[in-house]
Amino acid sequence: MSSRADAPIGVFDSGVGGLTVARAILDQLPGEQLRYVGDTAHGPYGPLPIAEARRHTLAVTDQLVADGVKLLVIACNTASAACLRDARERYDVPVVEVIVPAVRRAVATTRNGRIGVIGTLGTIRSRAYEDAFAAAPDVRVTSVACPRFAEFVERGNTSGRQVLGLAQSYLEPLQRADVDTLVLGCTHYPLLTGVLQIVMGDGVTLVSSAEETAKDVFRVLTELDLLRGSLAEPAHEFLATGPAEPFTRLARRFLGPELGAVLGSPARAFSLDEPQPAPPDVATGSRYGPSLSGSVNGSTPAAAATPHER
């Protein structure tokens, strides 16, 4: 295994959204090391002119490549729309972005050939998704900019009446277009799948560009024999071009819960030979521990009342 394979994967985003991509990569590839840069000094890119998003992106990705990453992930839809081709031409490491993987998945998924795309203003205005769908002429693409979604996600406001109403108004054109597949064309949106699925209905399949991009990273590293071989515990770096706060606070939200203390039972031998678990009130020791299943009473703690029907 070459030392190149042991180099980190570079992940770029305009802010914290790309952390959904970073996390999906580490889900699949827990032995890899990441160097993540969020360009919070200039992001969010959504409202910026393409040329400006491009300059900001290349400034950071130039540095990532110069620092020796083995693969570059442009984990931002707006930046991918702005400069994928520049990045491919510019760097001698493989470049993975977020648009093509999601488009490939959407084309493989749709049944009626009607696909919706939601994203930032910058992404939708760039028509980058329409371009990426060009090879599937039978597909009808309907794109809608959802400029306020990212802000709702960053506030943690992803359930309840307000975001539901917002989603209903944004997604109405997609429902009218009868799409059966919806591409989440912004790395913030995997944190909105609950509300998006409710509004679009069960018949619509959501495609996460974060998850599909991670699969692409997996595939490229496998094909190029660039999987990290080192057995040393991987170390990740998270960098922001702006102040460490509020990046840190938001990033925790995007990376998901941290474990904290775990309450466990002491290890011991245990055999289960009674048909009924004990009711909770006779439990001794750790309430959830092996001792619970061993003591017996026979009554069931909660009588059947209002079983939940779906």
Next chain:
Amino acid sequence: MSSRADAPIGVFDSGVGGLTVARAILDQLPGEQLRYVGDTAHGPYGPLPIAEARRHTLAVTDQLVADGVKLLVIACNTASAACLRDARERYDVPVVEVIVPAVRRAVATTRNGRIGVIGTLGTIRSRAYEDAFAAAPDVRVTSVACPRFAEFVERGNTSGRQVLGLAQSYLEPLQRADVDTLVLGCTHYPLLTGVLQIVMGDGVTLVSSAEETAKDVFRVLTELDLLRGSLAEPAHEFLATGPAEPFTRLARRFLGPELGAVLGSPARAFSLDEPQPAPPDVATGSRYGPSLSGSVNGSTPAAAATPHER
């Protein structure tokens, strides 16, 4: 908002796998509190007889419900197969499990009506997925037990030749059956999507029971008006019926990367008015900071070499 709505969501699994469900729930509902119990004293349930898995499960879920959770998630396919109906009858809180949500999604996704299911021995032997697909008589279901996958995931061995070979041999009957949709019927398997997608090919859509279950939790809490209203920072509990180690070590892997220290730049005003970013070697201050984009040189750091083609 009632105090019932402020109660935690109970999440049960035989071990750490249900943490992929827990994480997906908190992605959608960052304001909710979780009480997670992994029955590591008796898990994994995969190889157990159904009756035994049922007794172990109910012993823990009785306690969770007695402790006042507002909704119970059976975040384990084997446990869901063993005792969904018991749990529905037994408890006066809504119960969400992992099989029905994934089946609903798979039926909405398939184009050729051929769906594959992979899971533990216990899950596959129970034929719980076949039962859940009963309402879709045109669907042909092919189920395959993949007993060693969970152990590979827990070792972090999810890429490279060994797991690829294992996946190729497990999935061969599903390829022969020409499935276009594959249900990941075990909460460990979302950490295998990279290798599963490579082996099954791009034309196959993977359905994660973790993600679909989280959407179901979102839907049920929304419909029943049980979303947490408290603005206090949510606190989660992670419990194991066995020793805290190795649950803790594995759980970190399943919950994904933690942030650690973030390297940021001091906040300052910055205007971008030069077309070319500086090459890395003239960067001053924070390498990725705003100062980088402000200094100008005009050369591109890496000449076009071997652009990556897909």
